[in-house]
Amino acid sequence: MNTTHYPHWPAGMPYAISTPETSVYLNLEISARRYPNRPAIIFYDALLTYAELDRQVRLLAGYLQQQCGVARGDRVLLDMQNSPQFIIAYFAILRADAMVVPVNPMLMTDELQHYVEDSGASVAIAAQEVFPRLAPLVGNTGLTHAIVASYSDYLTAPTDLTVPDFVRAPRNVPAQDGVATWNDALAAGCEPGPHQAGPDDLACMPYTSGTTGKPKGCVHTHRSLMFNAVASPTWSGATVADQVTLAVLPFFHVTGMQSVMNSAIYCGGAIVVLPRWDRDAAGQLITRYKVTGWTLIPTMMIDFLSNPRLGEYDISGLKRISGGGAAMPAAIAQKLLELTGQTYMEGYGLSETMAATHVNPPHRMKQQCLGVPYFNVDARIVDPVTFQEVPQGEQGEIWLHGPQVFQGYWNDPQKTADAFAELDGKRFFRSGDLGYMDEEGFFFFTDRLKRMINASGFKVWPAEVEAMMYQHPAVQECCIIAARDAYRGETVKAVVVRRPGSEASAEDIIEWAHAKMAAYKTPRVVEFVEALPKSATGKVMWRVLQEREMAK
Known part of the structure; x- marks a missing residue:
């Protein structure tokens, strides 16, 4: 195990920690007993206490069990924005x-159909603005039940904040077999059975992907989920219940889920919830509720600091500002430091590790740096061909061993086997990311062994987008690559060979793609070419196109 970074370890902090051997739900139950009247959630000036939060959780759990037939180990789809x-x-x-x-x-x-069919979920919980996309699957796939929530039901206090129309929208859930409104589900008054899940039961399955195109589920137990829920606030010193966290990163993503939601619930802190990024609302909420912790991606910080109204907000109470997903530009980090005295704490993690494996030490933060392997983590830089560790300073693949590493890919033993390798008698996860370790034991990211585009922190898998693009009648061949973007860091570019006789324009293809896939995956740029470069075996040489694009 590499210990080069130990001289830079936070003073008084143990190298390894022990975490509760219980289900993650019990974190909420315990916080509700300790702090029943403290605000757990702040939503546009409406407050939900820990006692009320736990009461509603139990009612919904009872409904899932009694009315939807959810049993131990079943998968339930959760499709909504922060709320x-x-x-x-x-x-x-x-x-x-x-x-x-x-x-x-x-x-x-x-x-969504792939997620439903692959996970085997028979129940989904969705918000009403996204439910129309899920509705065709209810009763026509394995999905038999859906519970549909309206955000406006939780706007229970007057507010002068700008509330988006999709949040204010009144309840409007279509009558459909198998579909119940959120309010009806809670009003049913169902009490759940005894809680049985333990540390090694299935807990959460975020989806990720790779060069094969179809997203695959990362299986996490309560044990692997629990680790970063505890480690994250421990590392940053945010373990007391008086912490107030601004939630702007999406909860469906592991960073927002773990570093914000689950960490705050574990500690008994308050979560100030924003469903969608809004720099003015963020500034108002930080000021009004004396927010102490904020986890966000660089594109949000760039937008926040460029706001001409920034001087109206009091952000001096922030004690920790952290994130990842992409390197924070040095100029933005400097401006943040001048305004708040805070250094942006960068970290590194993946869906397979349920958020962080590396974080910068609070007293020794390097910019554009992944940080050091933190509690209980053994990280190595390994030659991806020879499987031998490389010398310090040389590039290799980042390998990870720790309690937050996932169990494997759902129903895919081959991809699971390919994702792991043994070194020094330990089972390491092969991250697919390339990097190096400096003389002080800090890790730096340099490239991707896997094919991936990082658009504002959203991971876009080219093969998945290509598979969708081939459905367009004008697309004969297509290769998806990353293009530089001043705001998003990277954006999606489609290099297309048109079918003979087609006169489809770049705008036609982009508009079509917007209707077929999530906005962050949609190509922003389409370039038409006569032919794609190919190897002797006929494989498209995407690296050639990628290198050509980056050389522009």
Whole structure:
């Protein structure tokens, strides 16, 4: 195990920690007993206490069990934006001894069908603005029940904040077999059975993908989920209940889920919820509720600091500002430091590790750096061909061993076997990311062994987008690559060979793609070419196109 970074370890902090050997739901139950009257959720000035949060979680868990037939180990799809209902639904699924399958609310019907069929979920909990995309699957796939929530039901206090129309929208859930409104589900008054899930039961399955195109489920137990829910606030010193966290990262994504939602619930802190990024609302909420912790991606910080109204907000109470997904530009990090005295704490993690494996030490933060392997993590830089560790400073693949590493890919033993390798008698996860370790033991990201585009922190898998693009009648051949984008960091570009006789324009193809896939996956740029470069075996040489694009 590499210990080069130990001289830079936070003073008084242990190198390894022990975490509770209980279900993640119990974190909520315990916080509700300790702090029943403290605010758990703040939603546009409406407050939900810990006692009330736990009461609603139990009611929804009872409904899932008694009316939807959810049993121990079942998968339940969760499809909504940040909201009180997301948190309630998440913990209700865990309380029902089932596994949460969080999905991006930007996904379209064809994409959702894969998640439903692959996970075997028979129940979904969705928000009403995204439900029309899920509705065709209820009763026509294995999905037999859906519970539909309206965000406006939780706008229970007057507010002068700008509330988006989709949040204000009144309840409007279509009458459909197998579909119940959120309010009706809670009003049924169902009490759940005894809680049975333990540390090694199934807990959460975020989906990720690779070069094969179809997203695959990352199986996490309560044990692997629990680790970063505890480790994250421990590392940043945010373990007391008086912490107030601003939730702007989506809860369906592991960073928002773990570093914000689950960490706050474990500690008994308050979560200030924003369903969608809004720089003015963020500034107002930080000021009004004296937010102490904020986890966000660089594109959000760039937008926030460029706001001409920034001077109206009091952000001096922030004690920790952290994130990842992409490197924070040095100029933005400097401006943040000047305004708040805070250094942006960068980290590194994956869906397979349920958020962080690396974080910068609070007293020794390097910019554009992944940080050091934190509690209980053994990380190595390994030659991806020879499987031998490379010398310090040389590039290799980042390998990870720790309690937050997933169990494997759902129903895919071959991909699971390919994702792991043994070194020094330990089972390491092969991240697919390339990087190096400096002389102080800090890790840096350099490239991707896997093919992936990182658009504002959203991971876009080219093969998946290509598979969708081939459905367009004008597309004869297509290769998806990353293009530089001043705001998003990277954006999606389609290099297309048109079918003979087709006169489809780039705008036609982009508009079509918007209707077929989530916005972050949709190509922003389409380039037409006569032919794609290919190898002697006929494989498209995507690296050639990628290198050509980056050389522009």
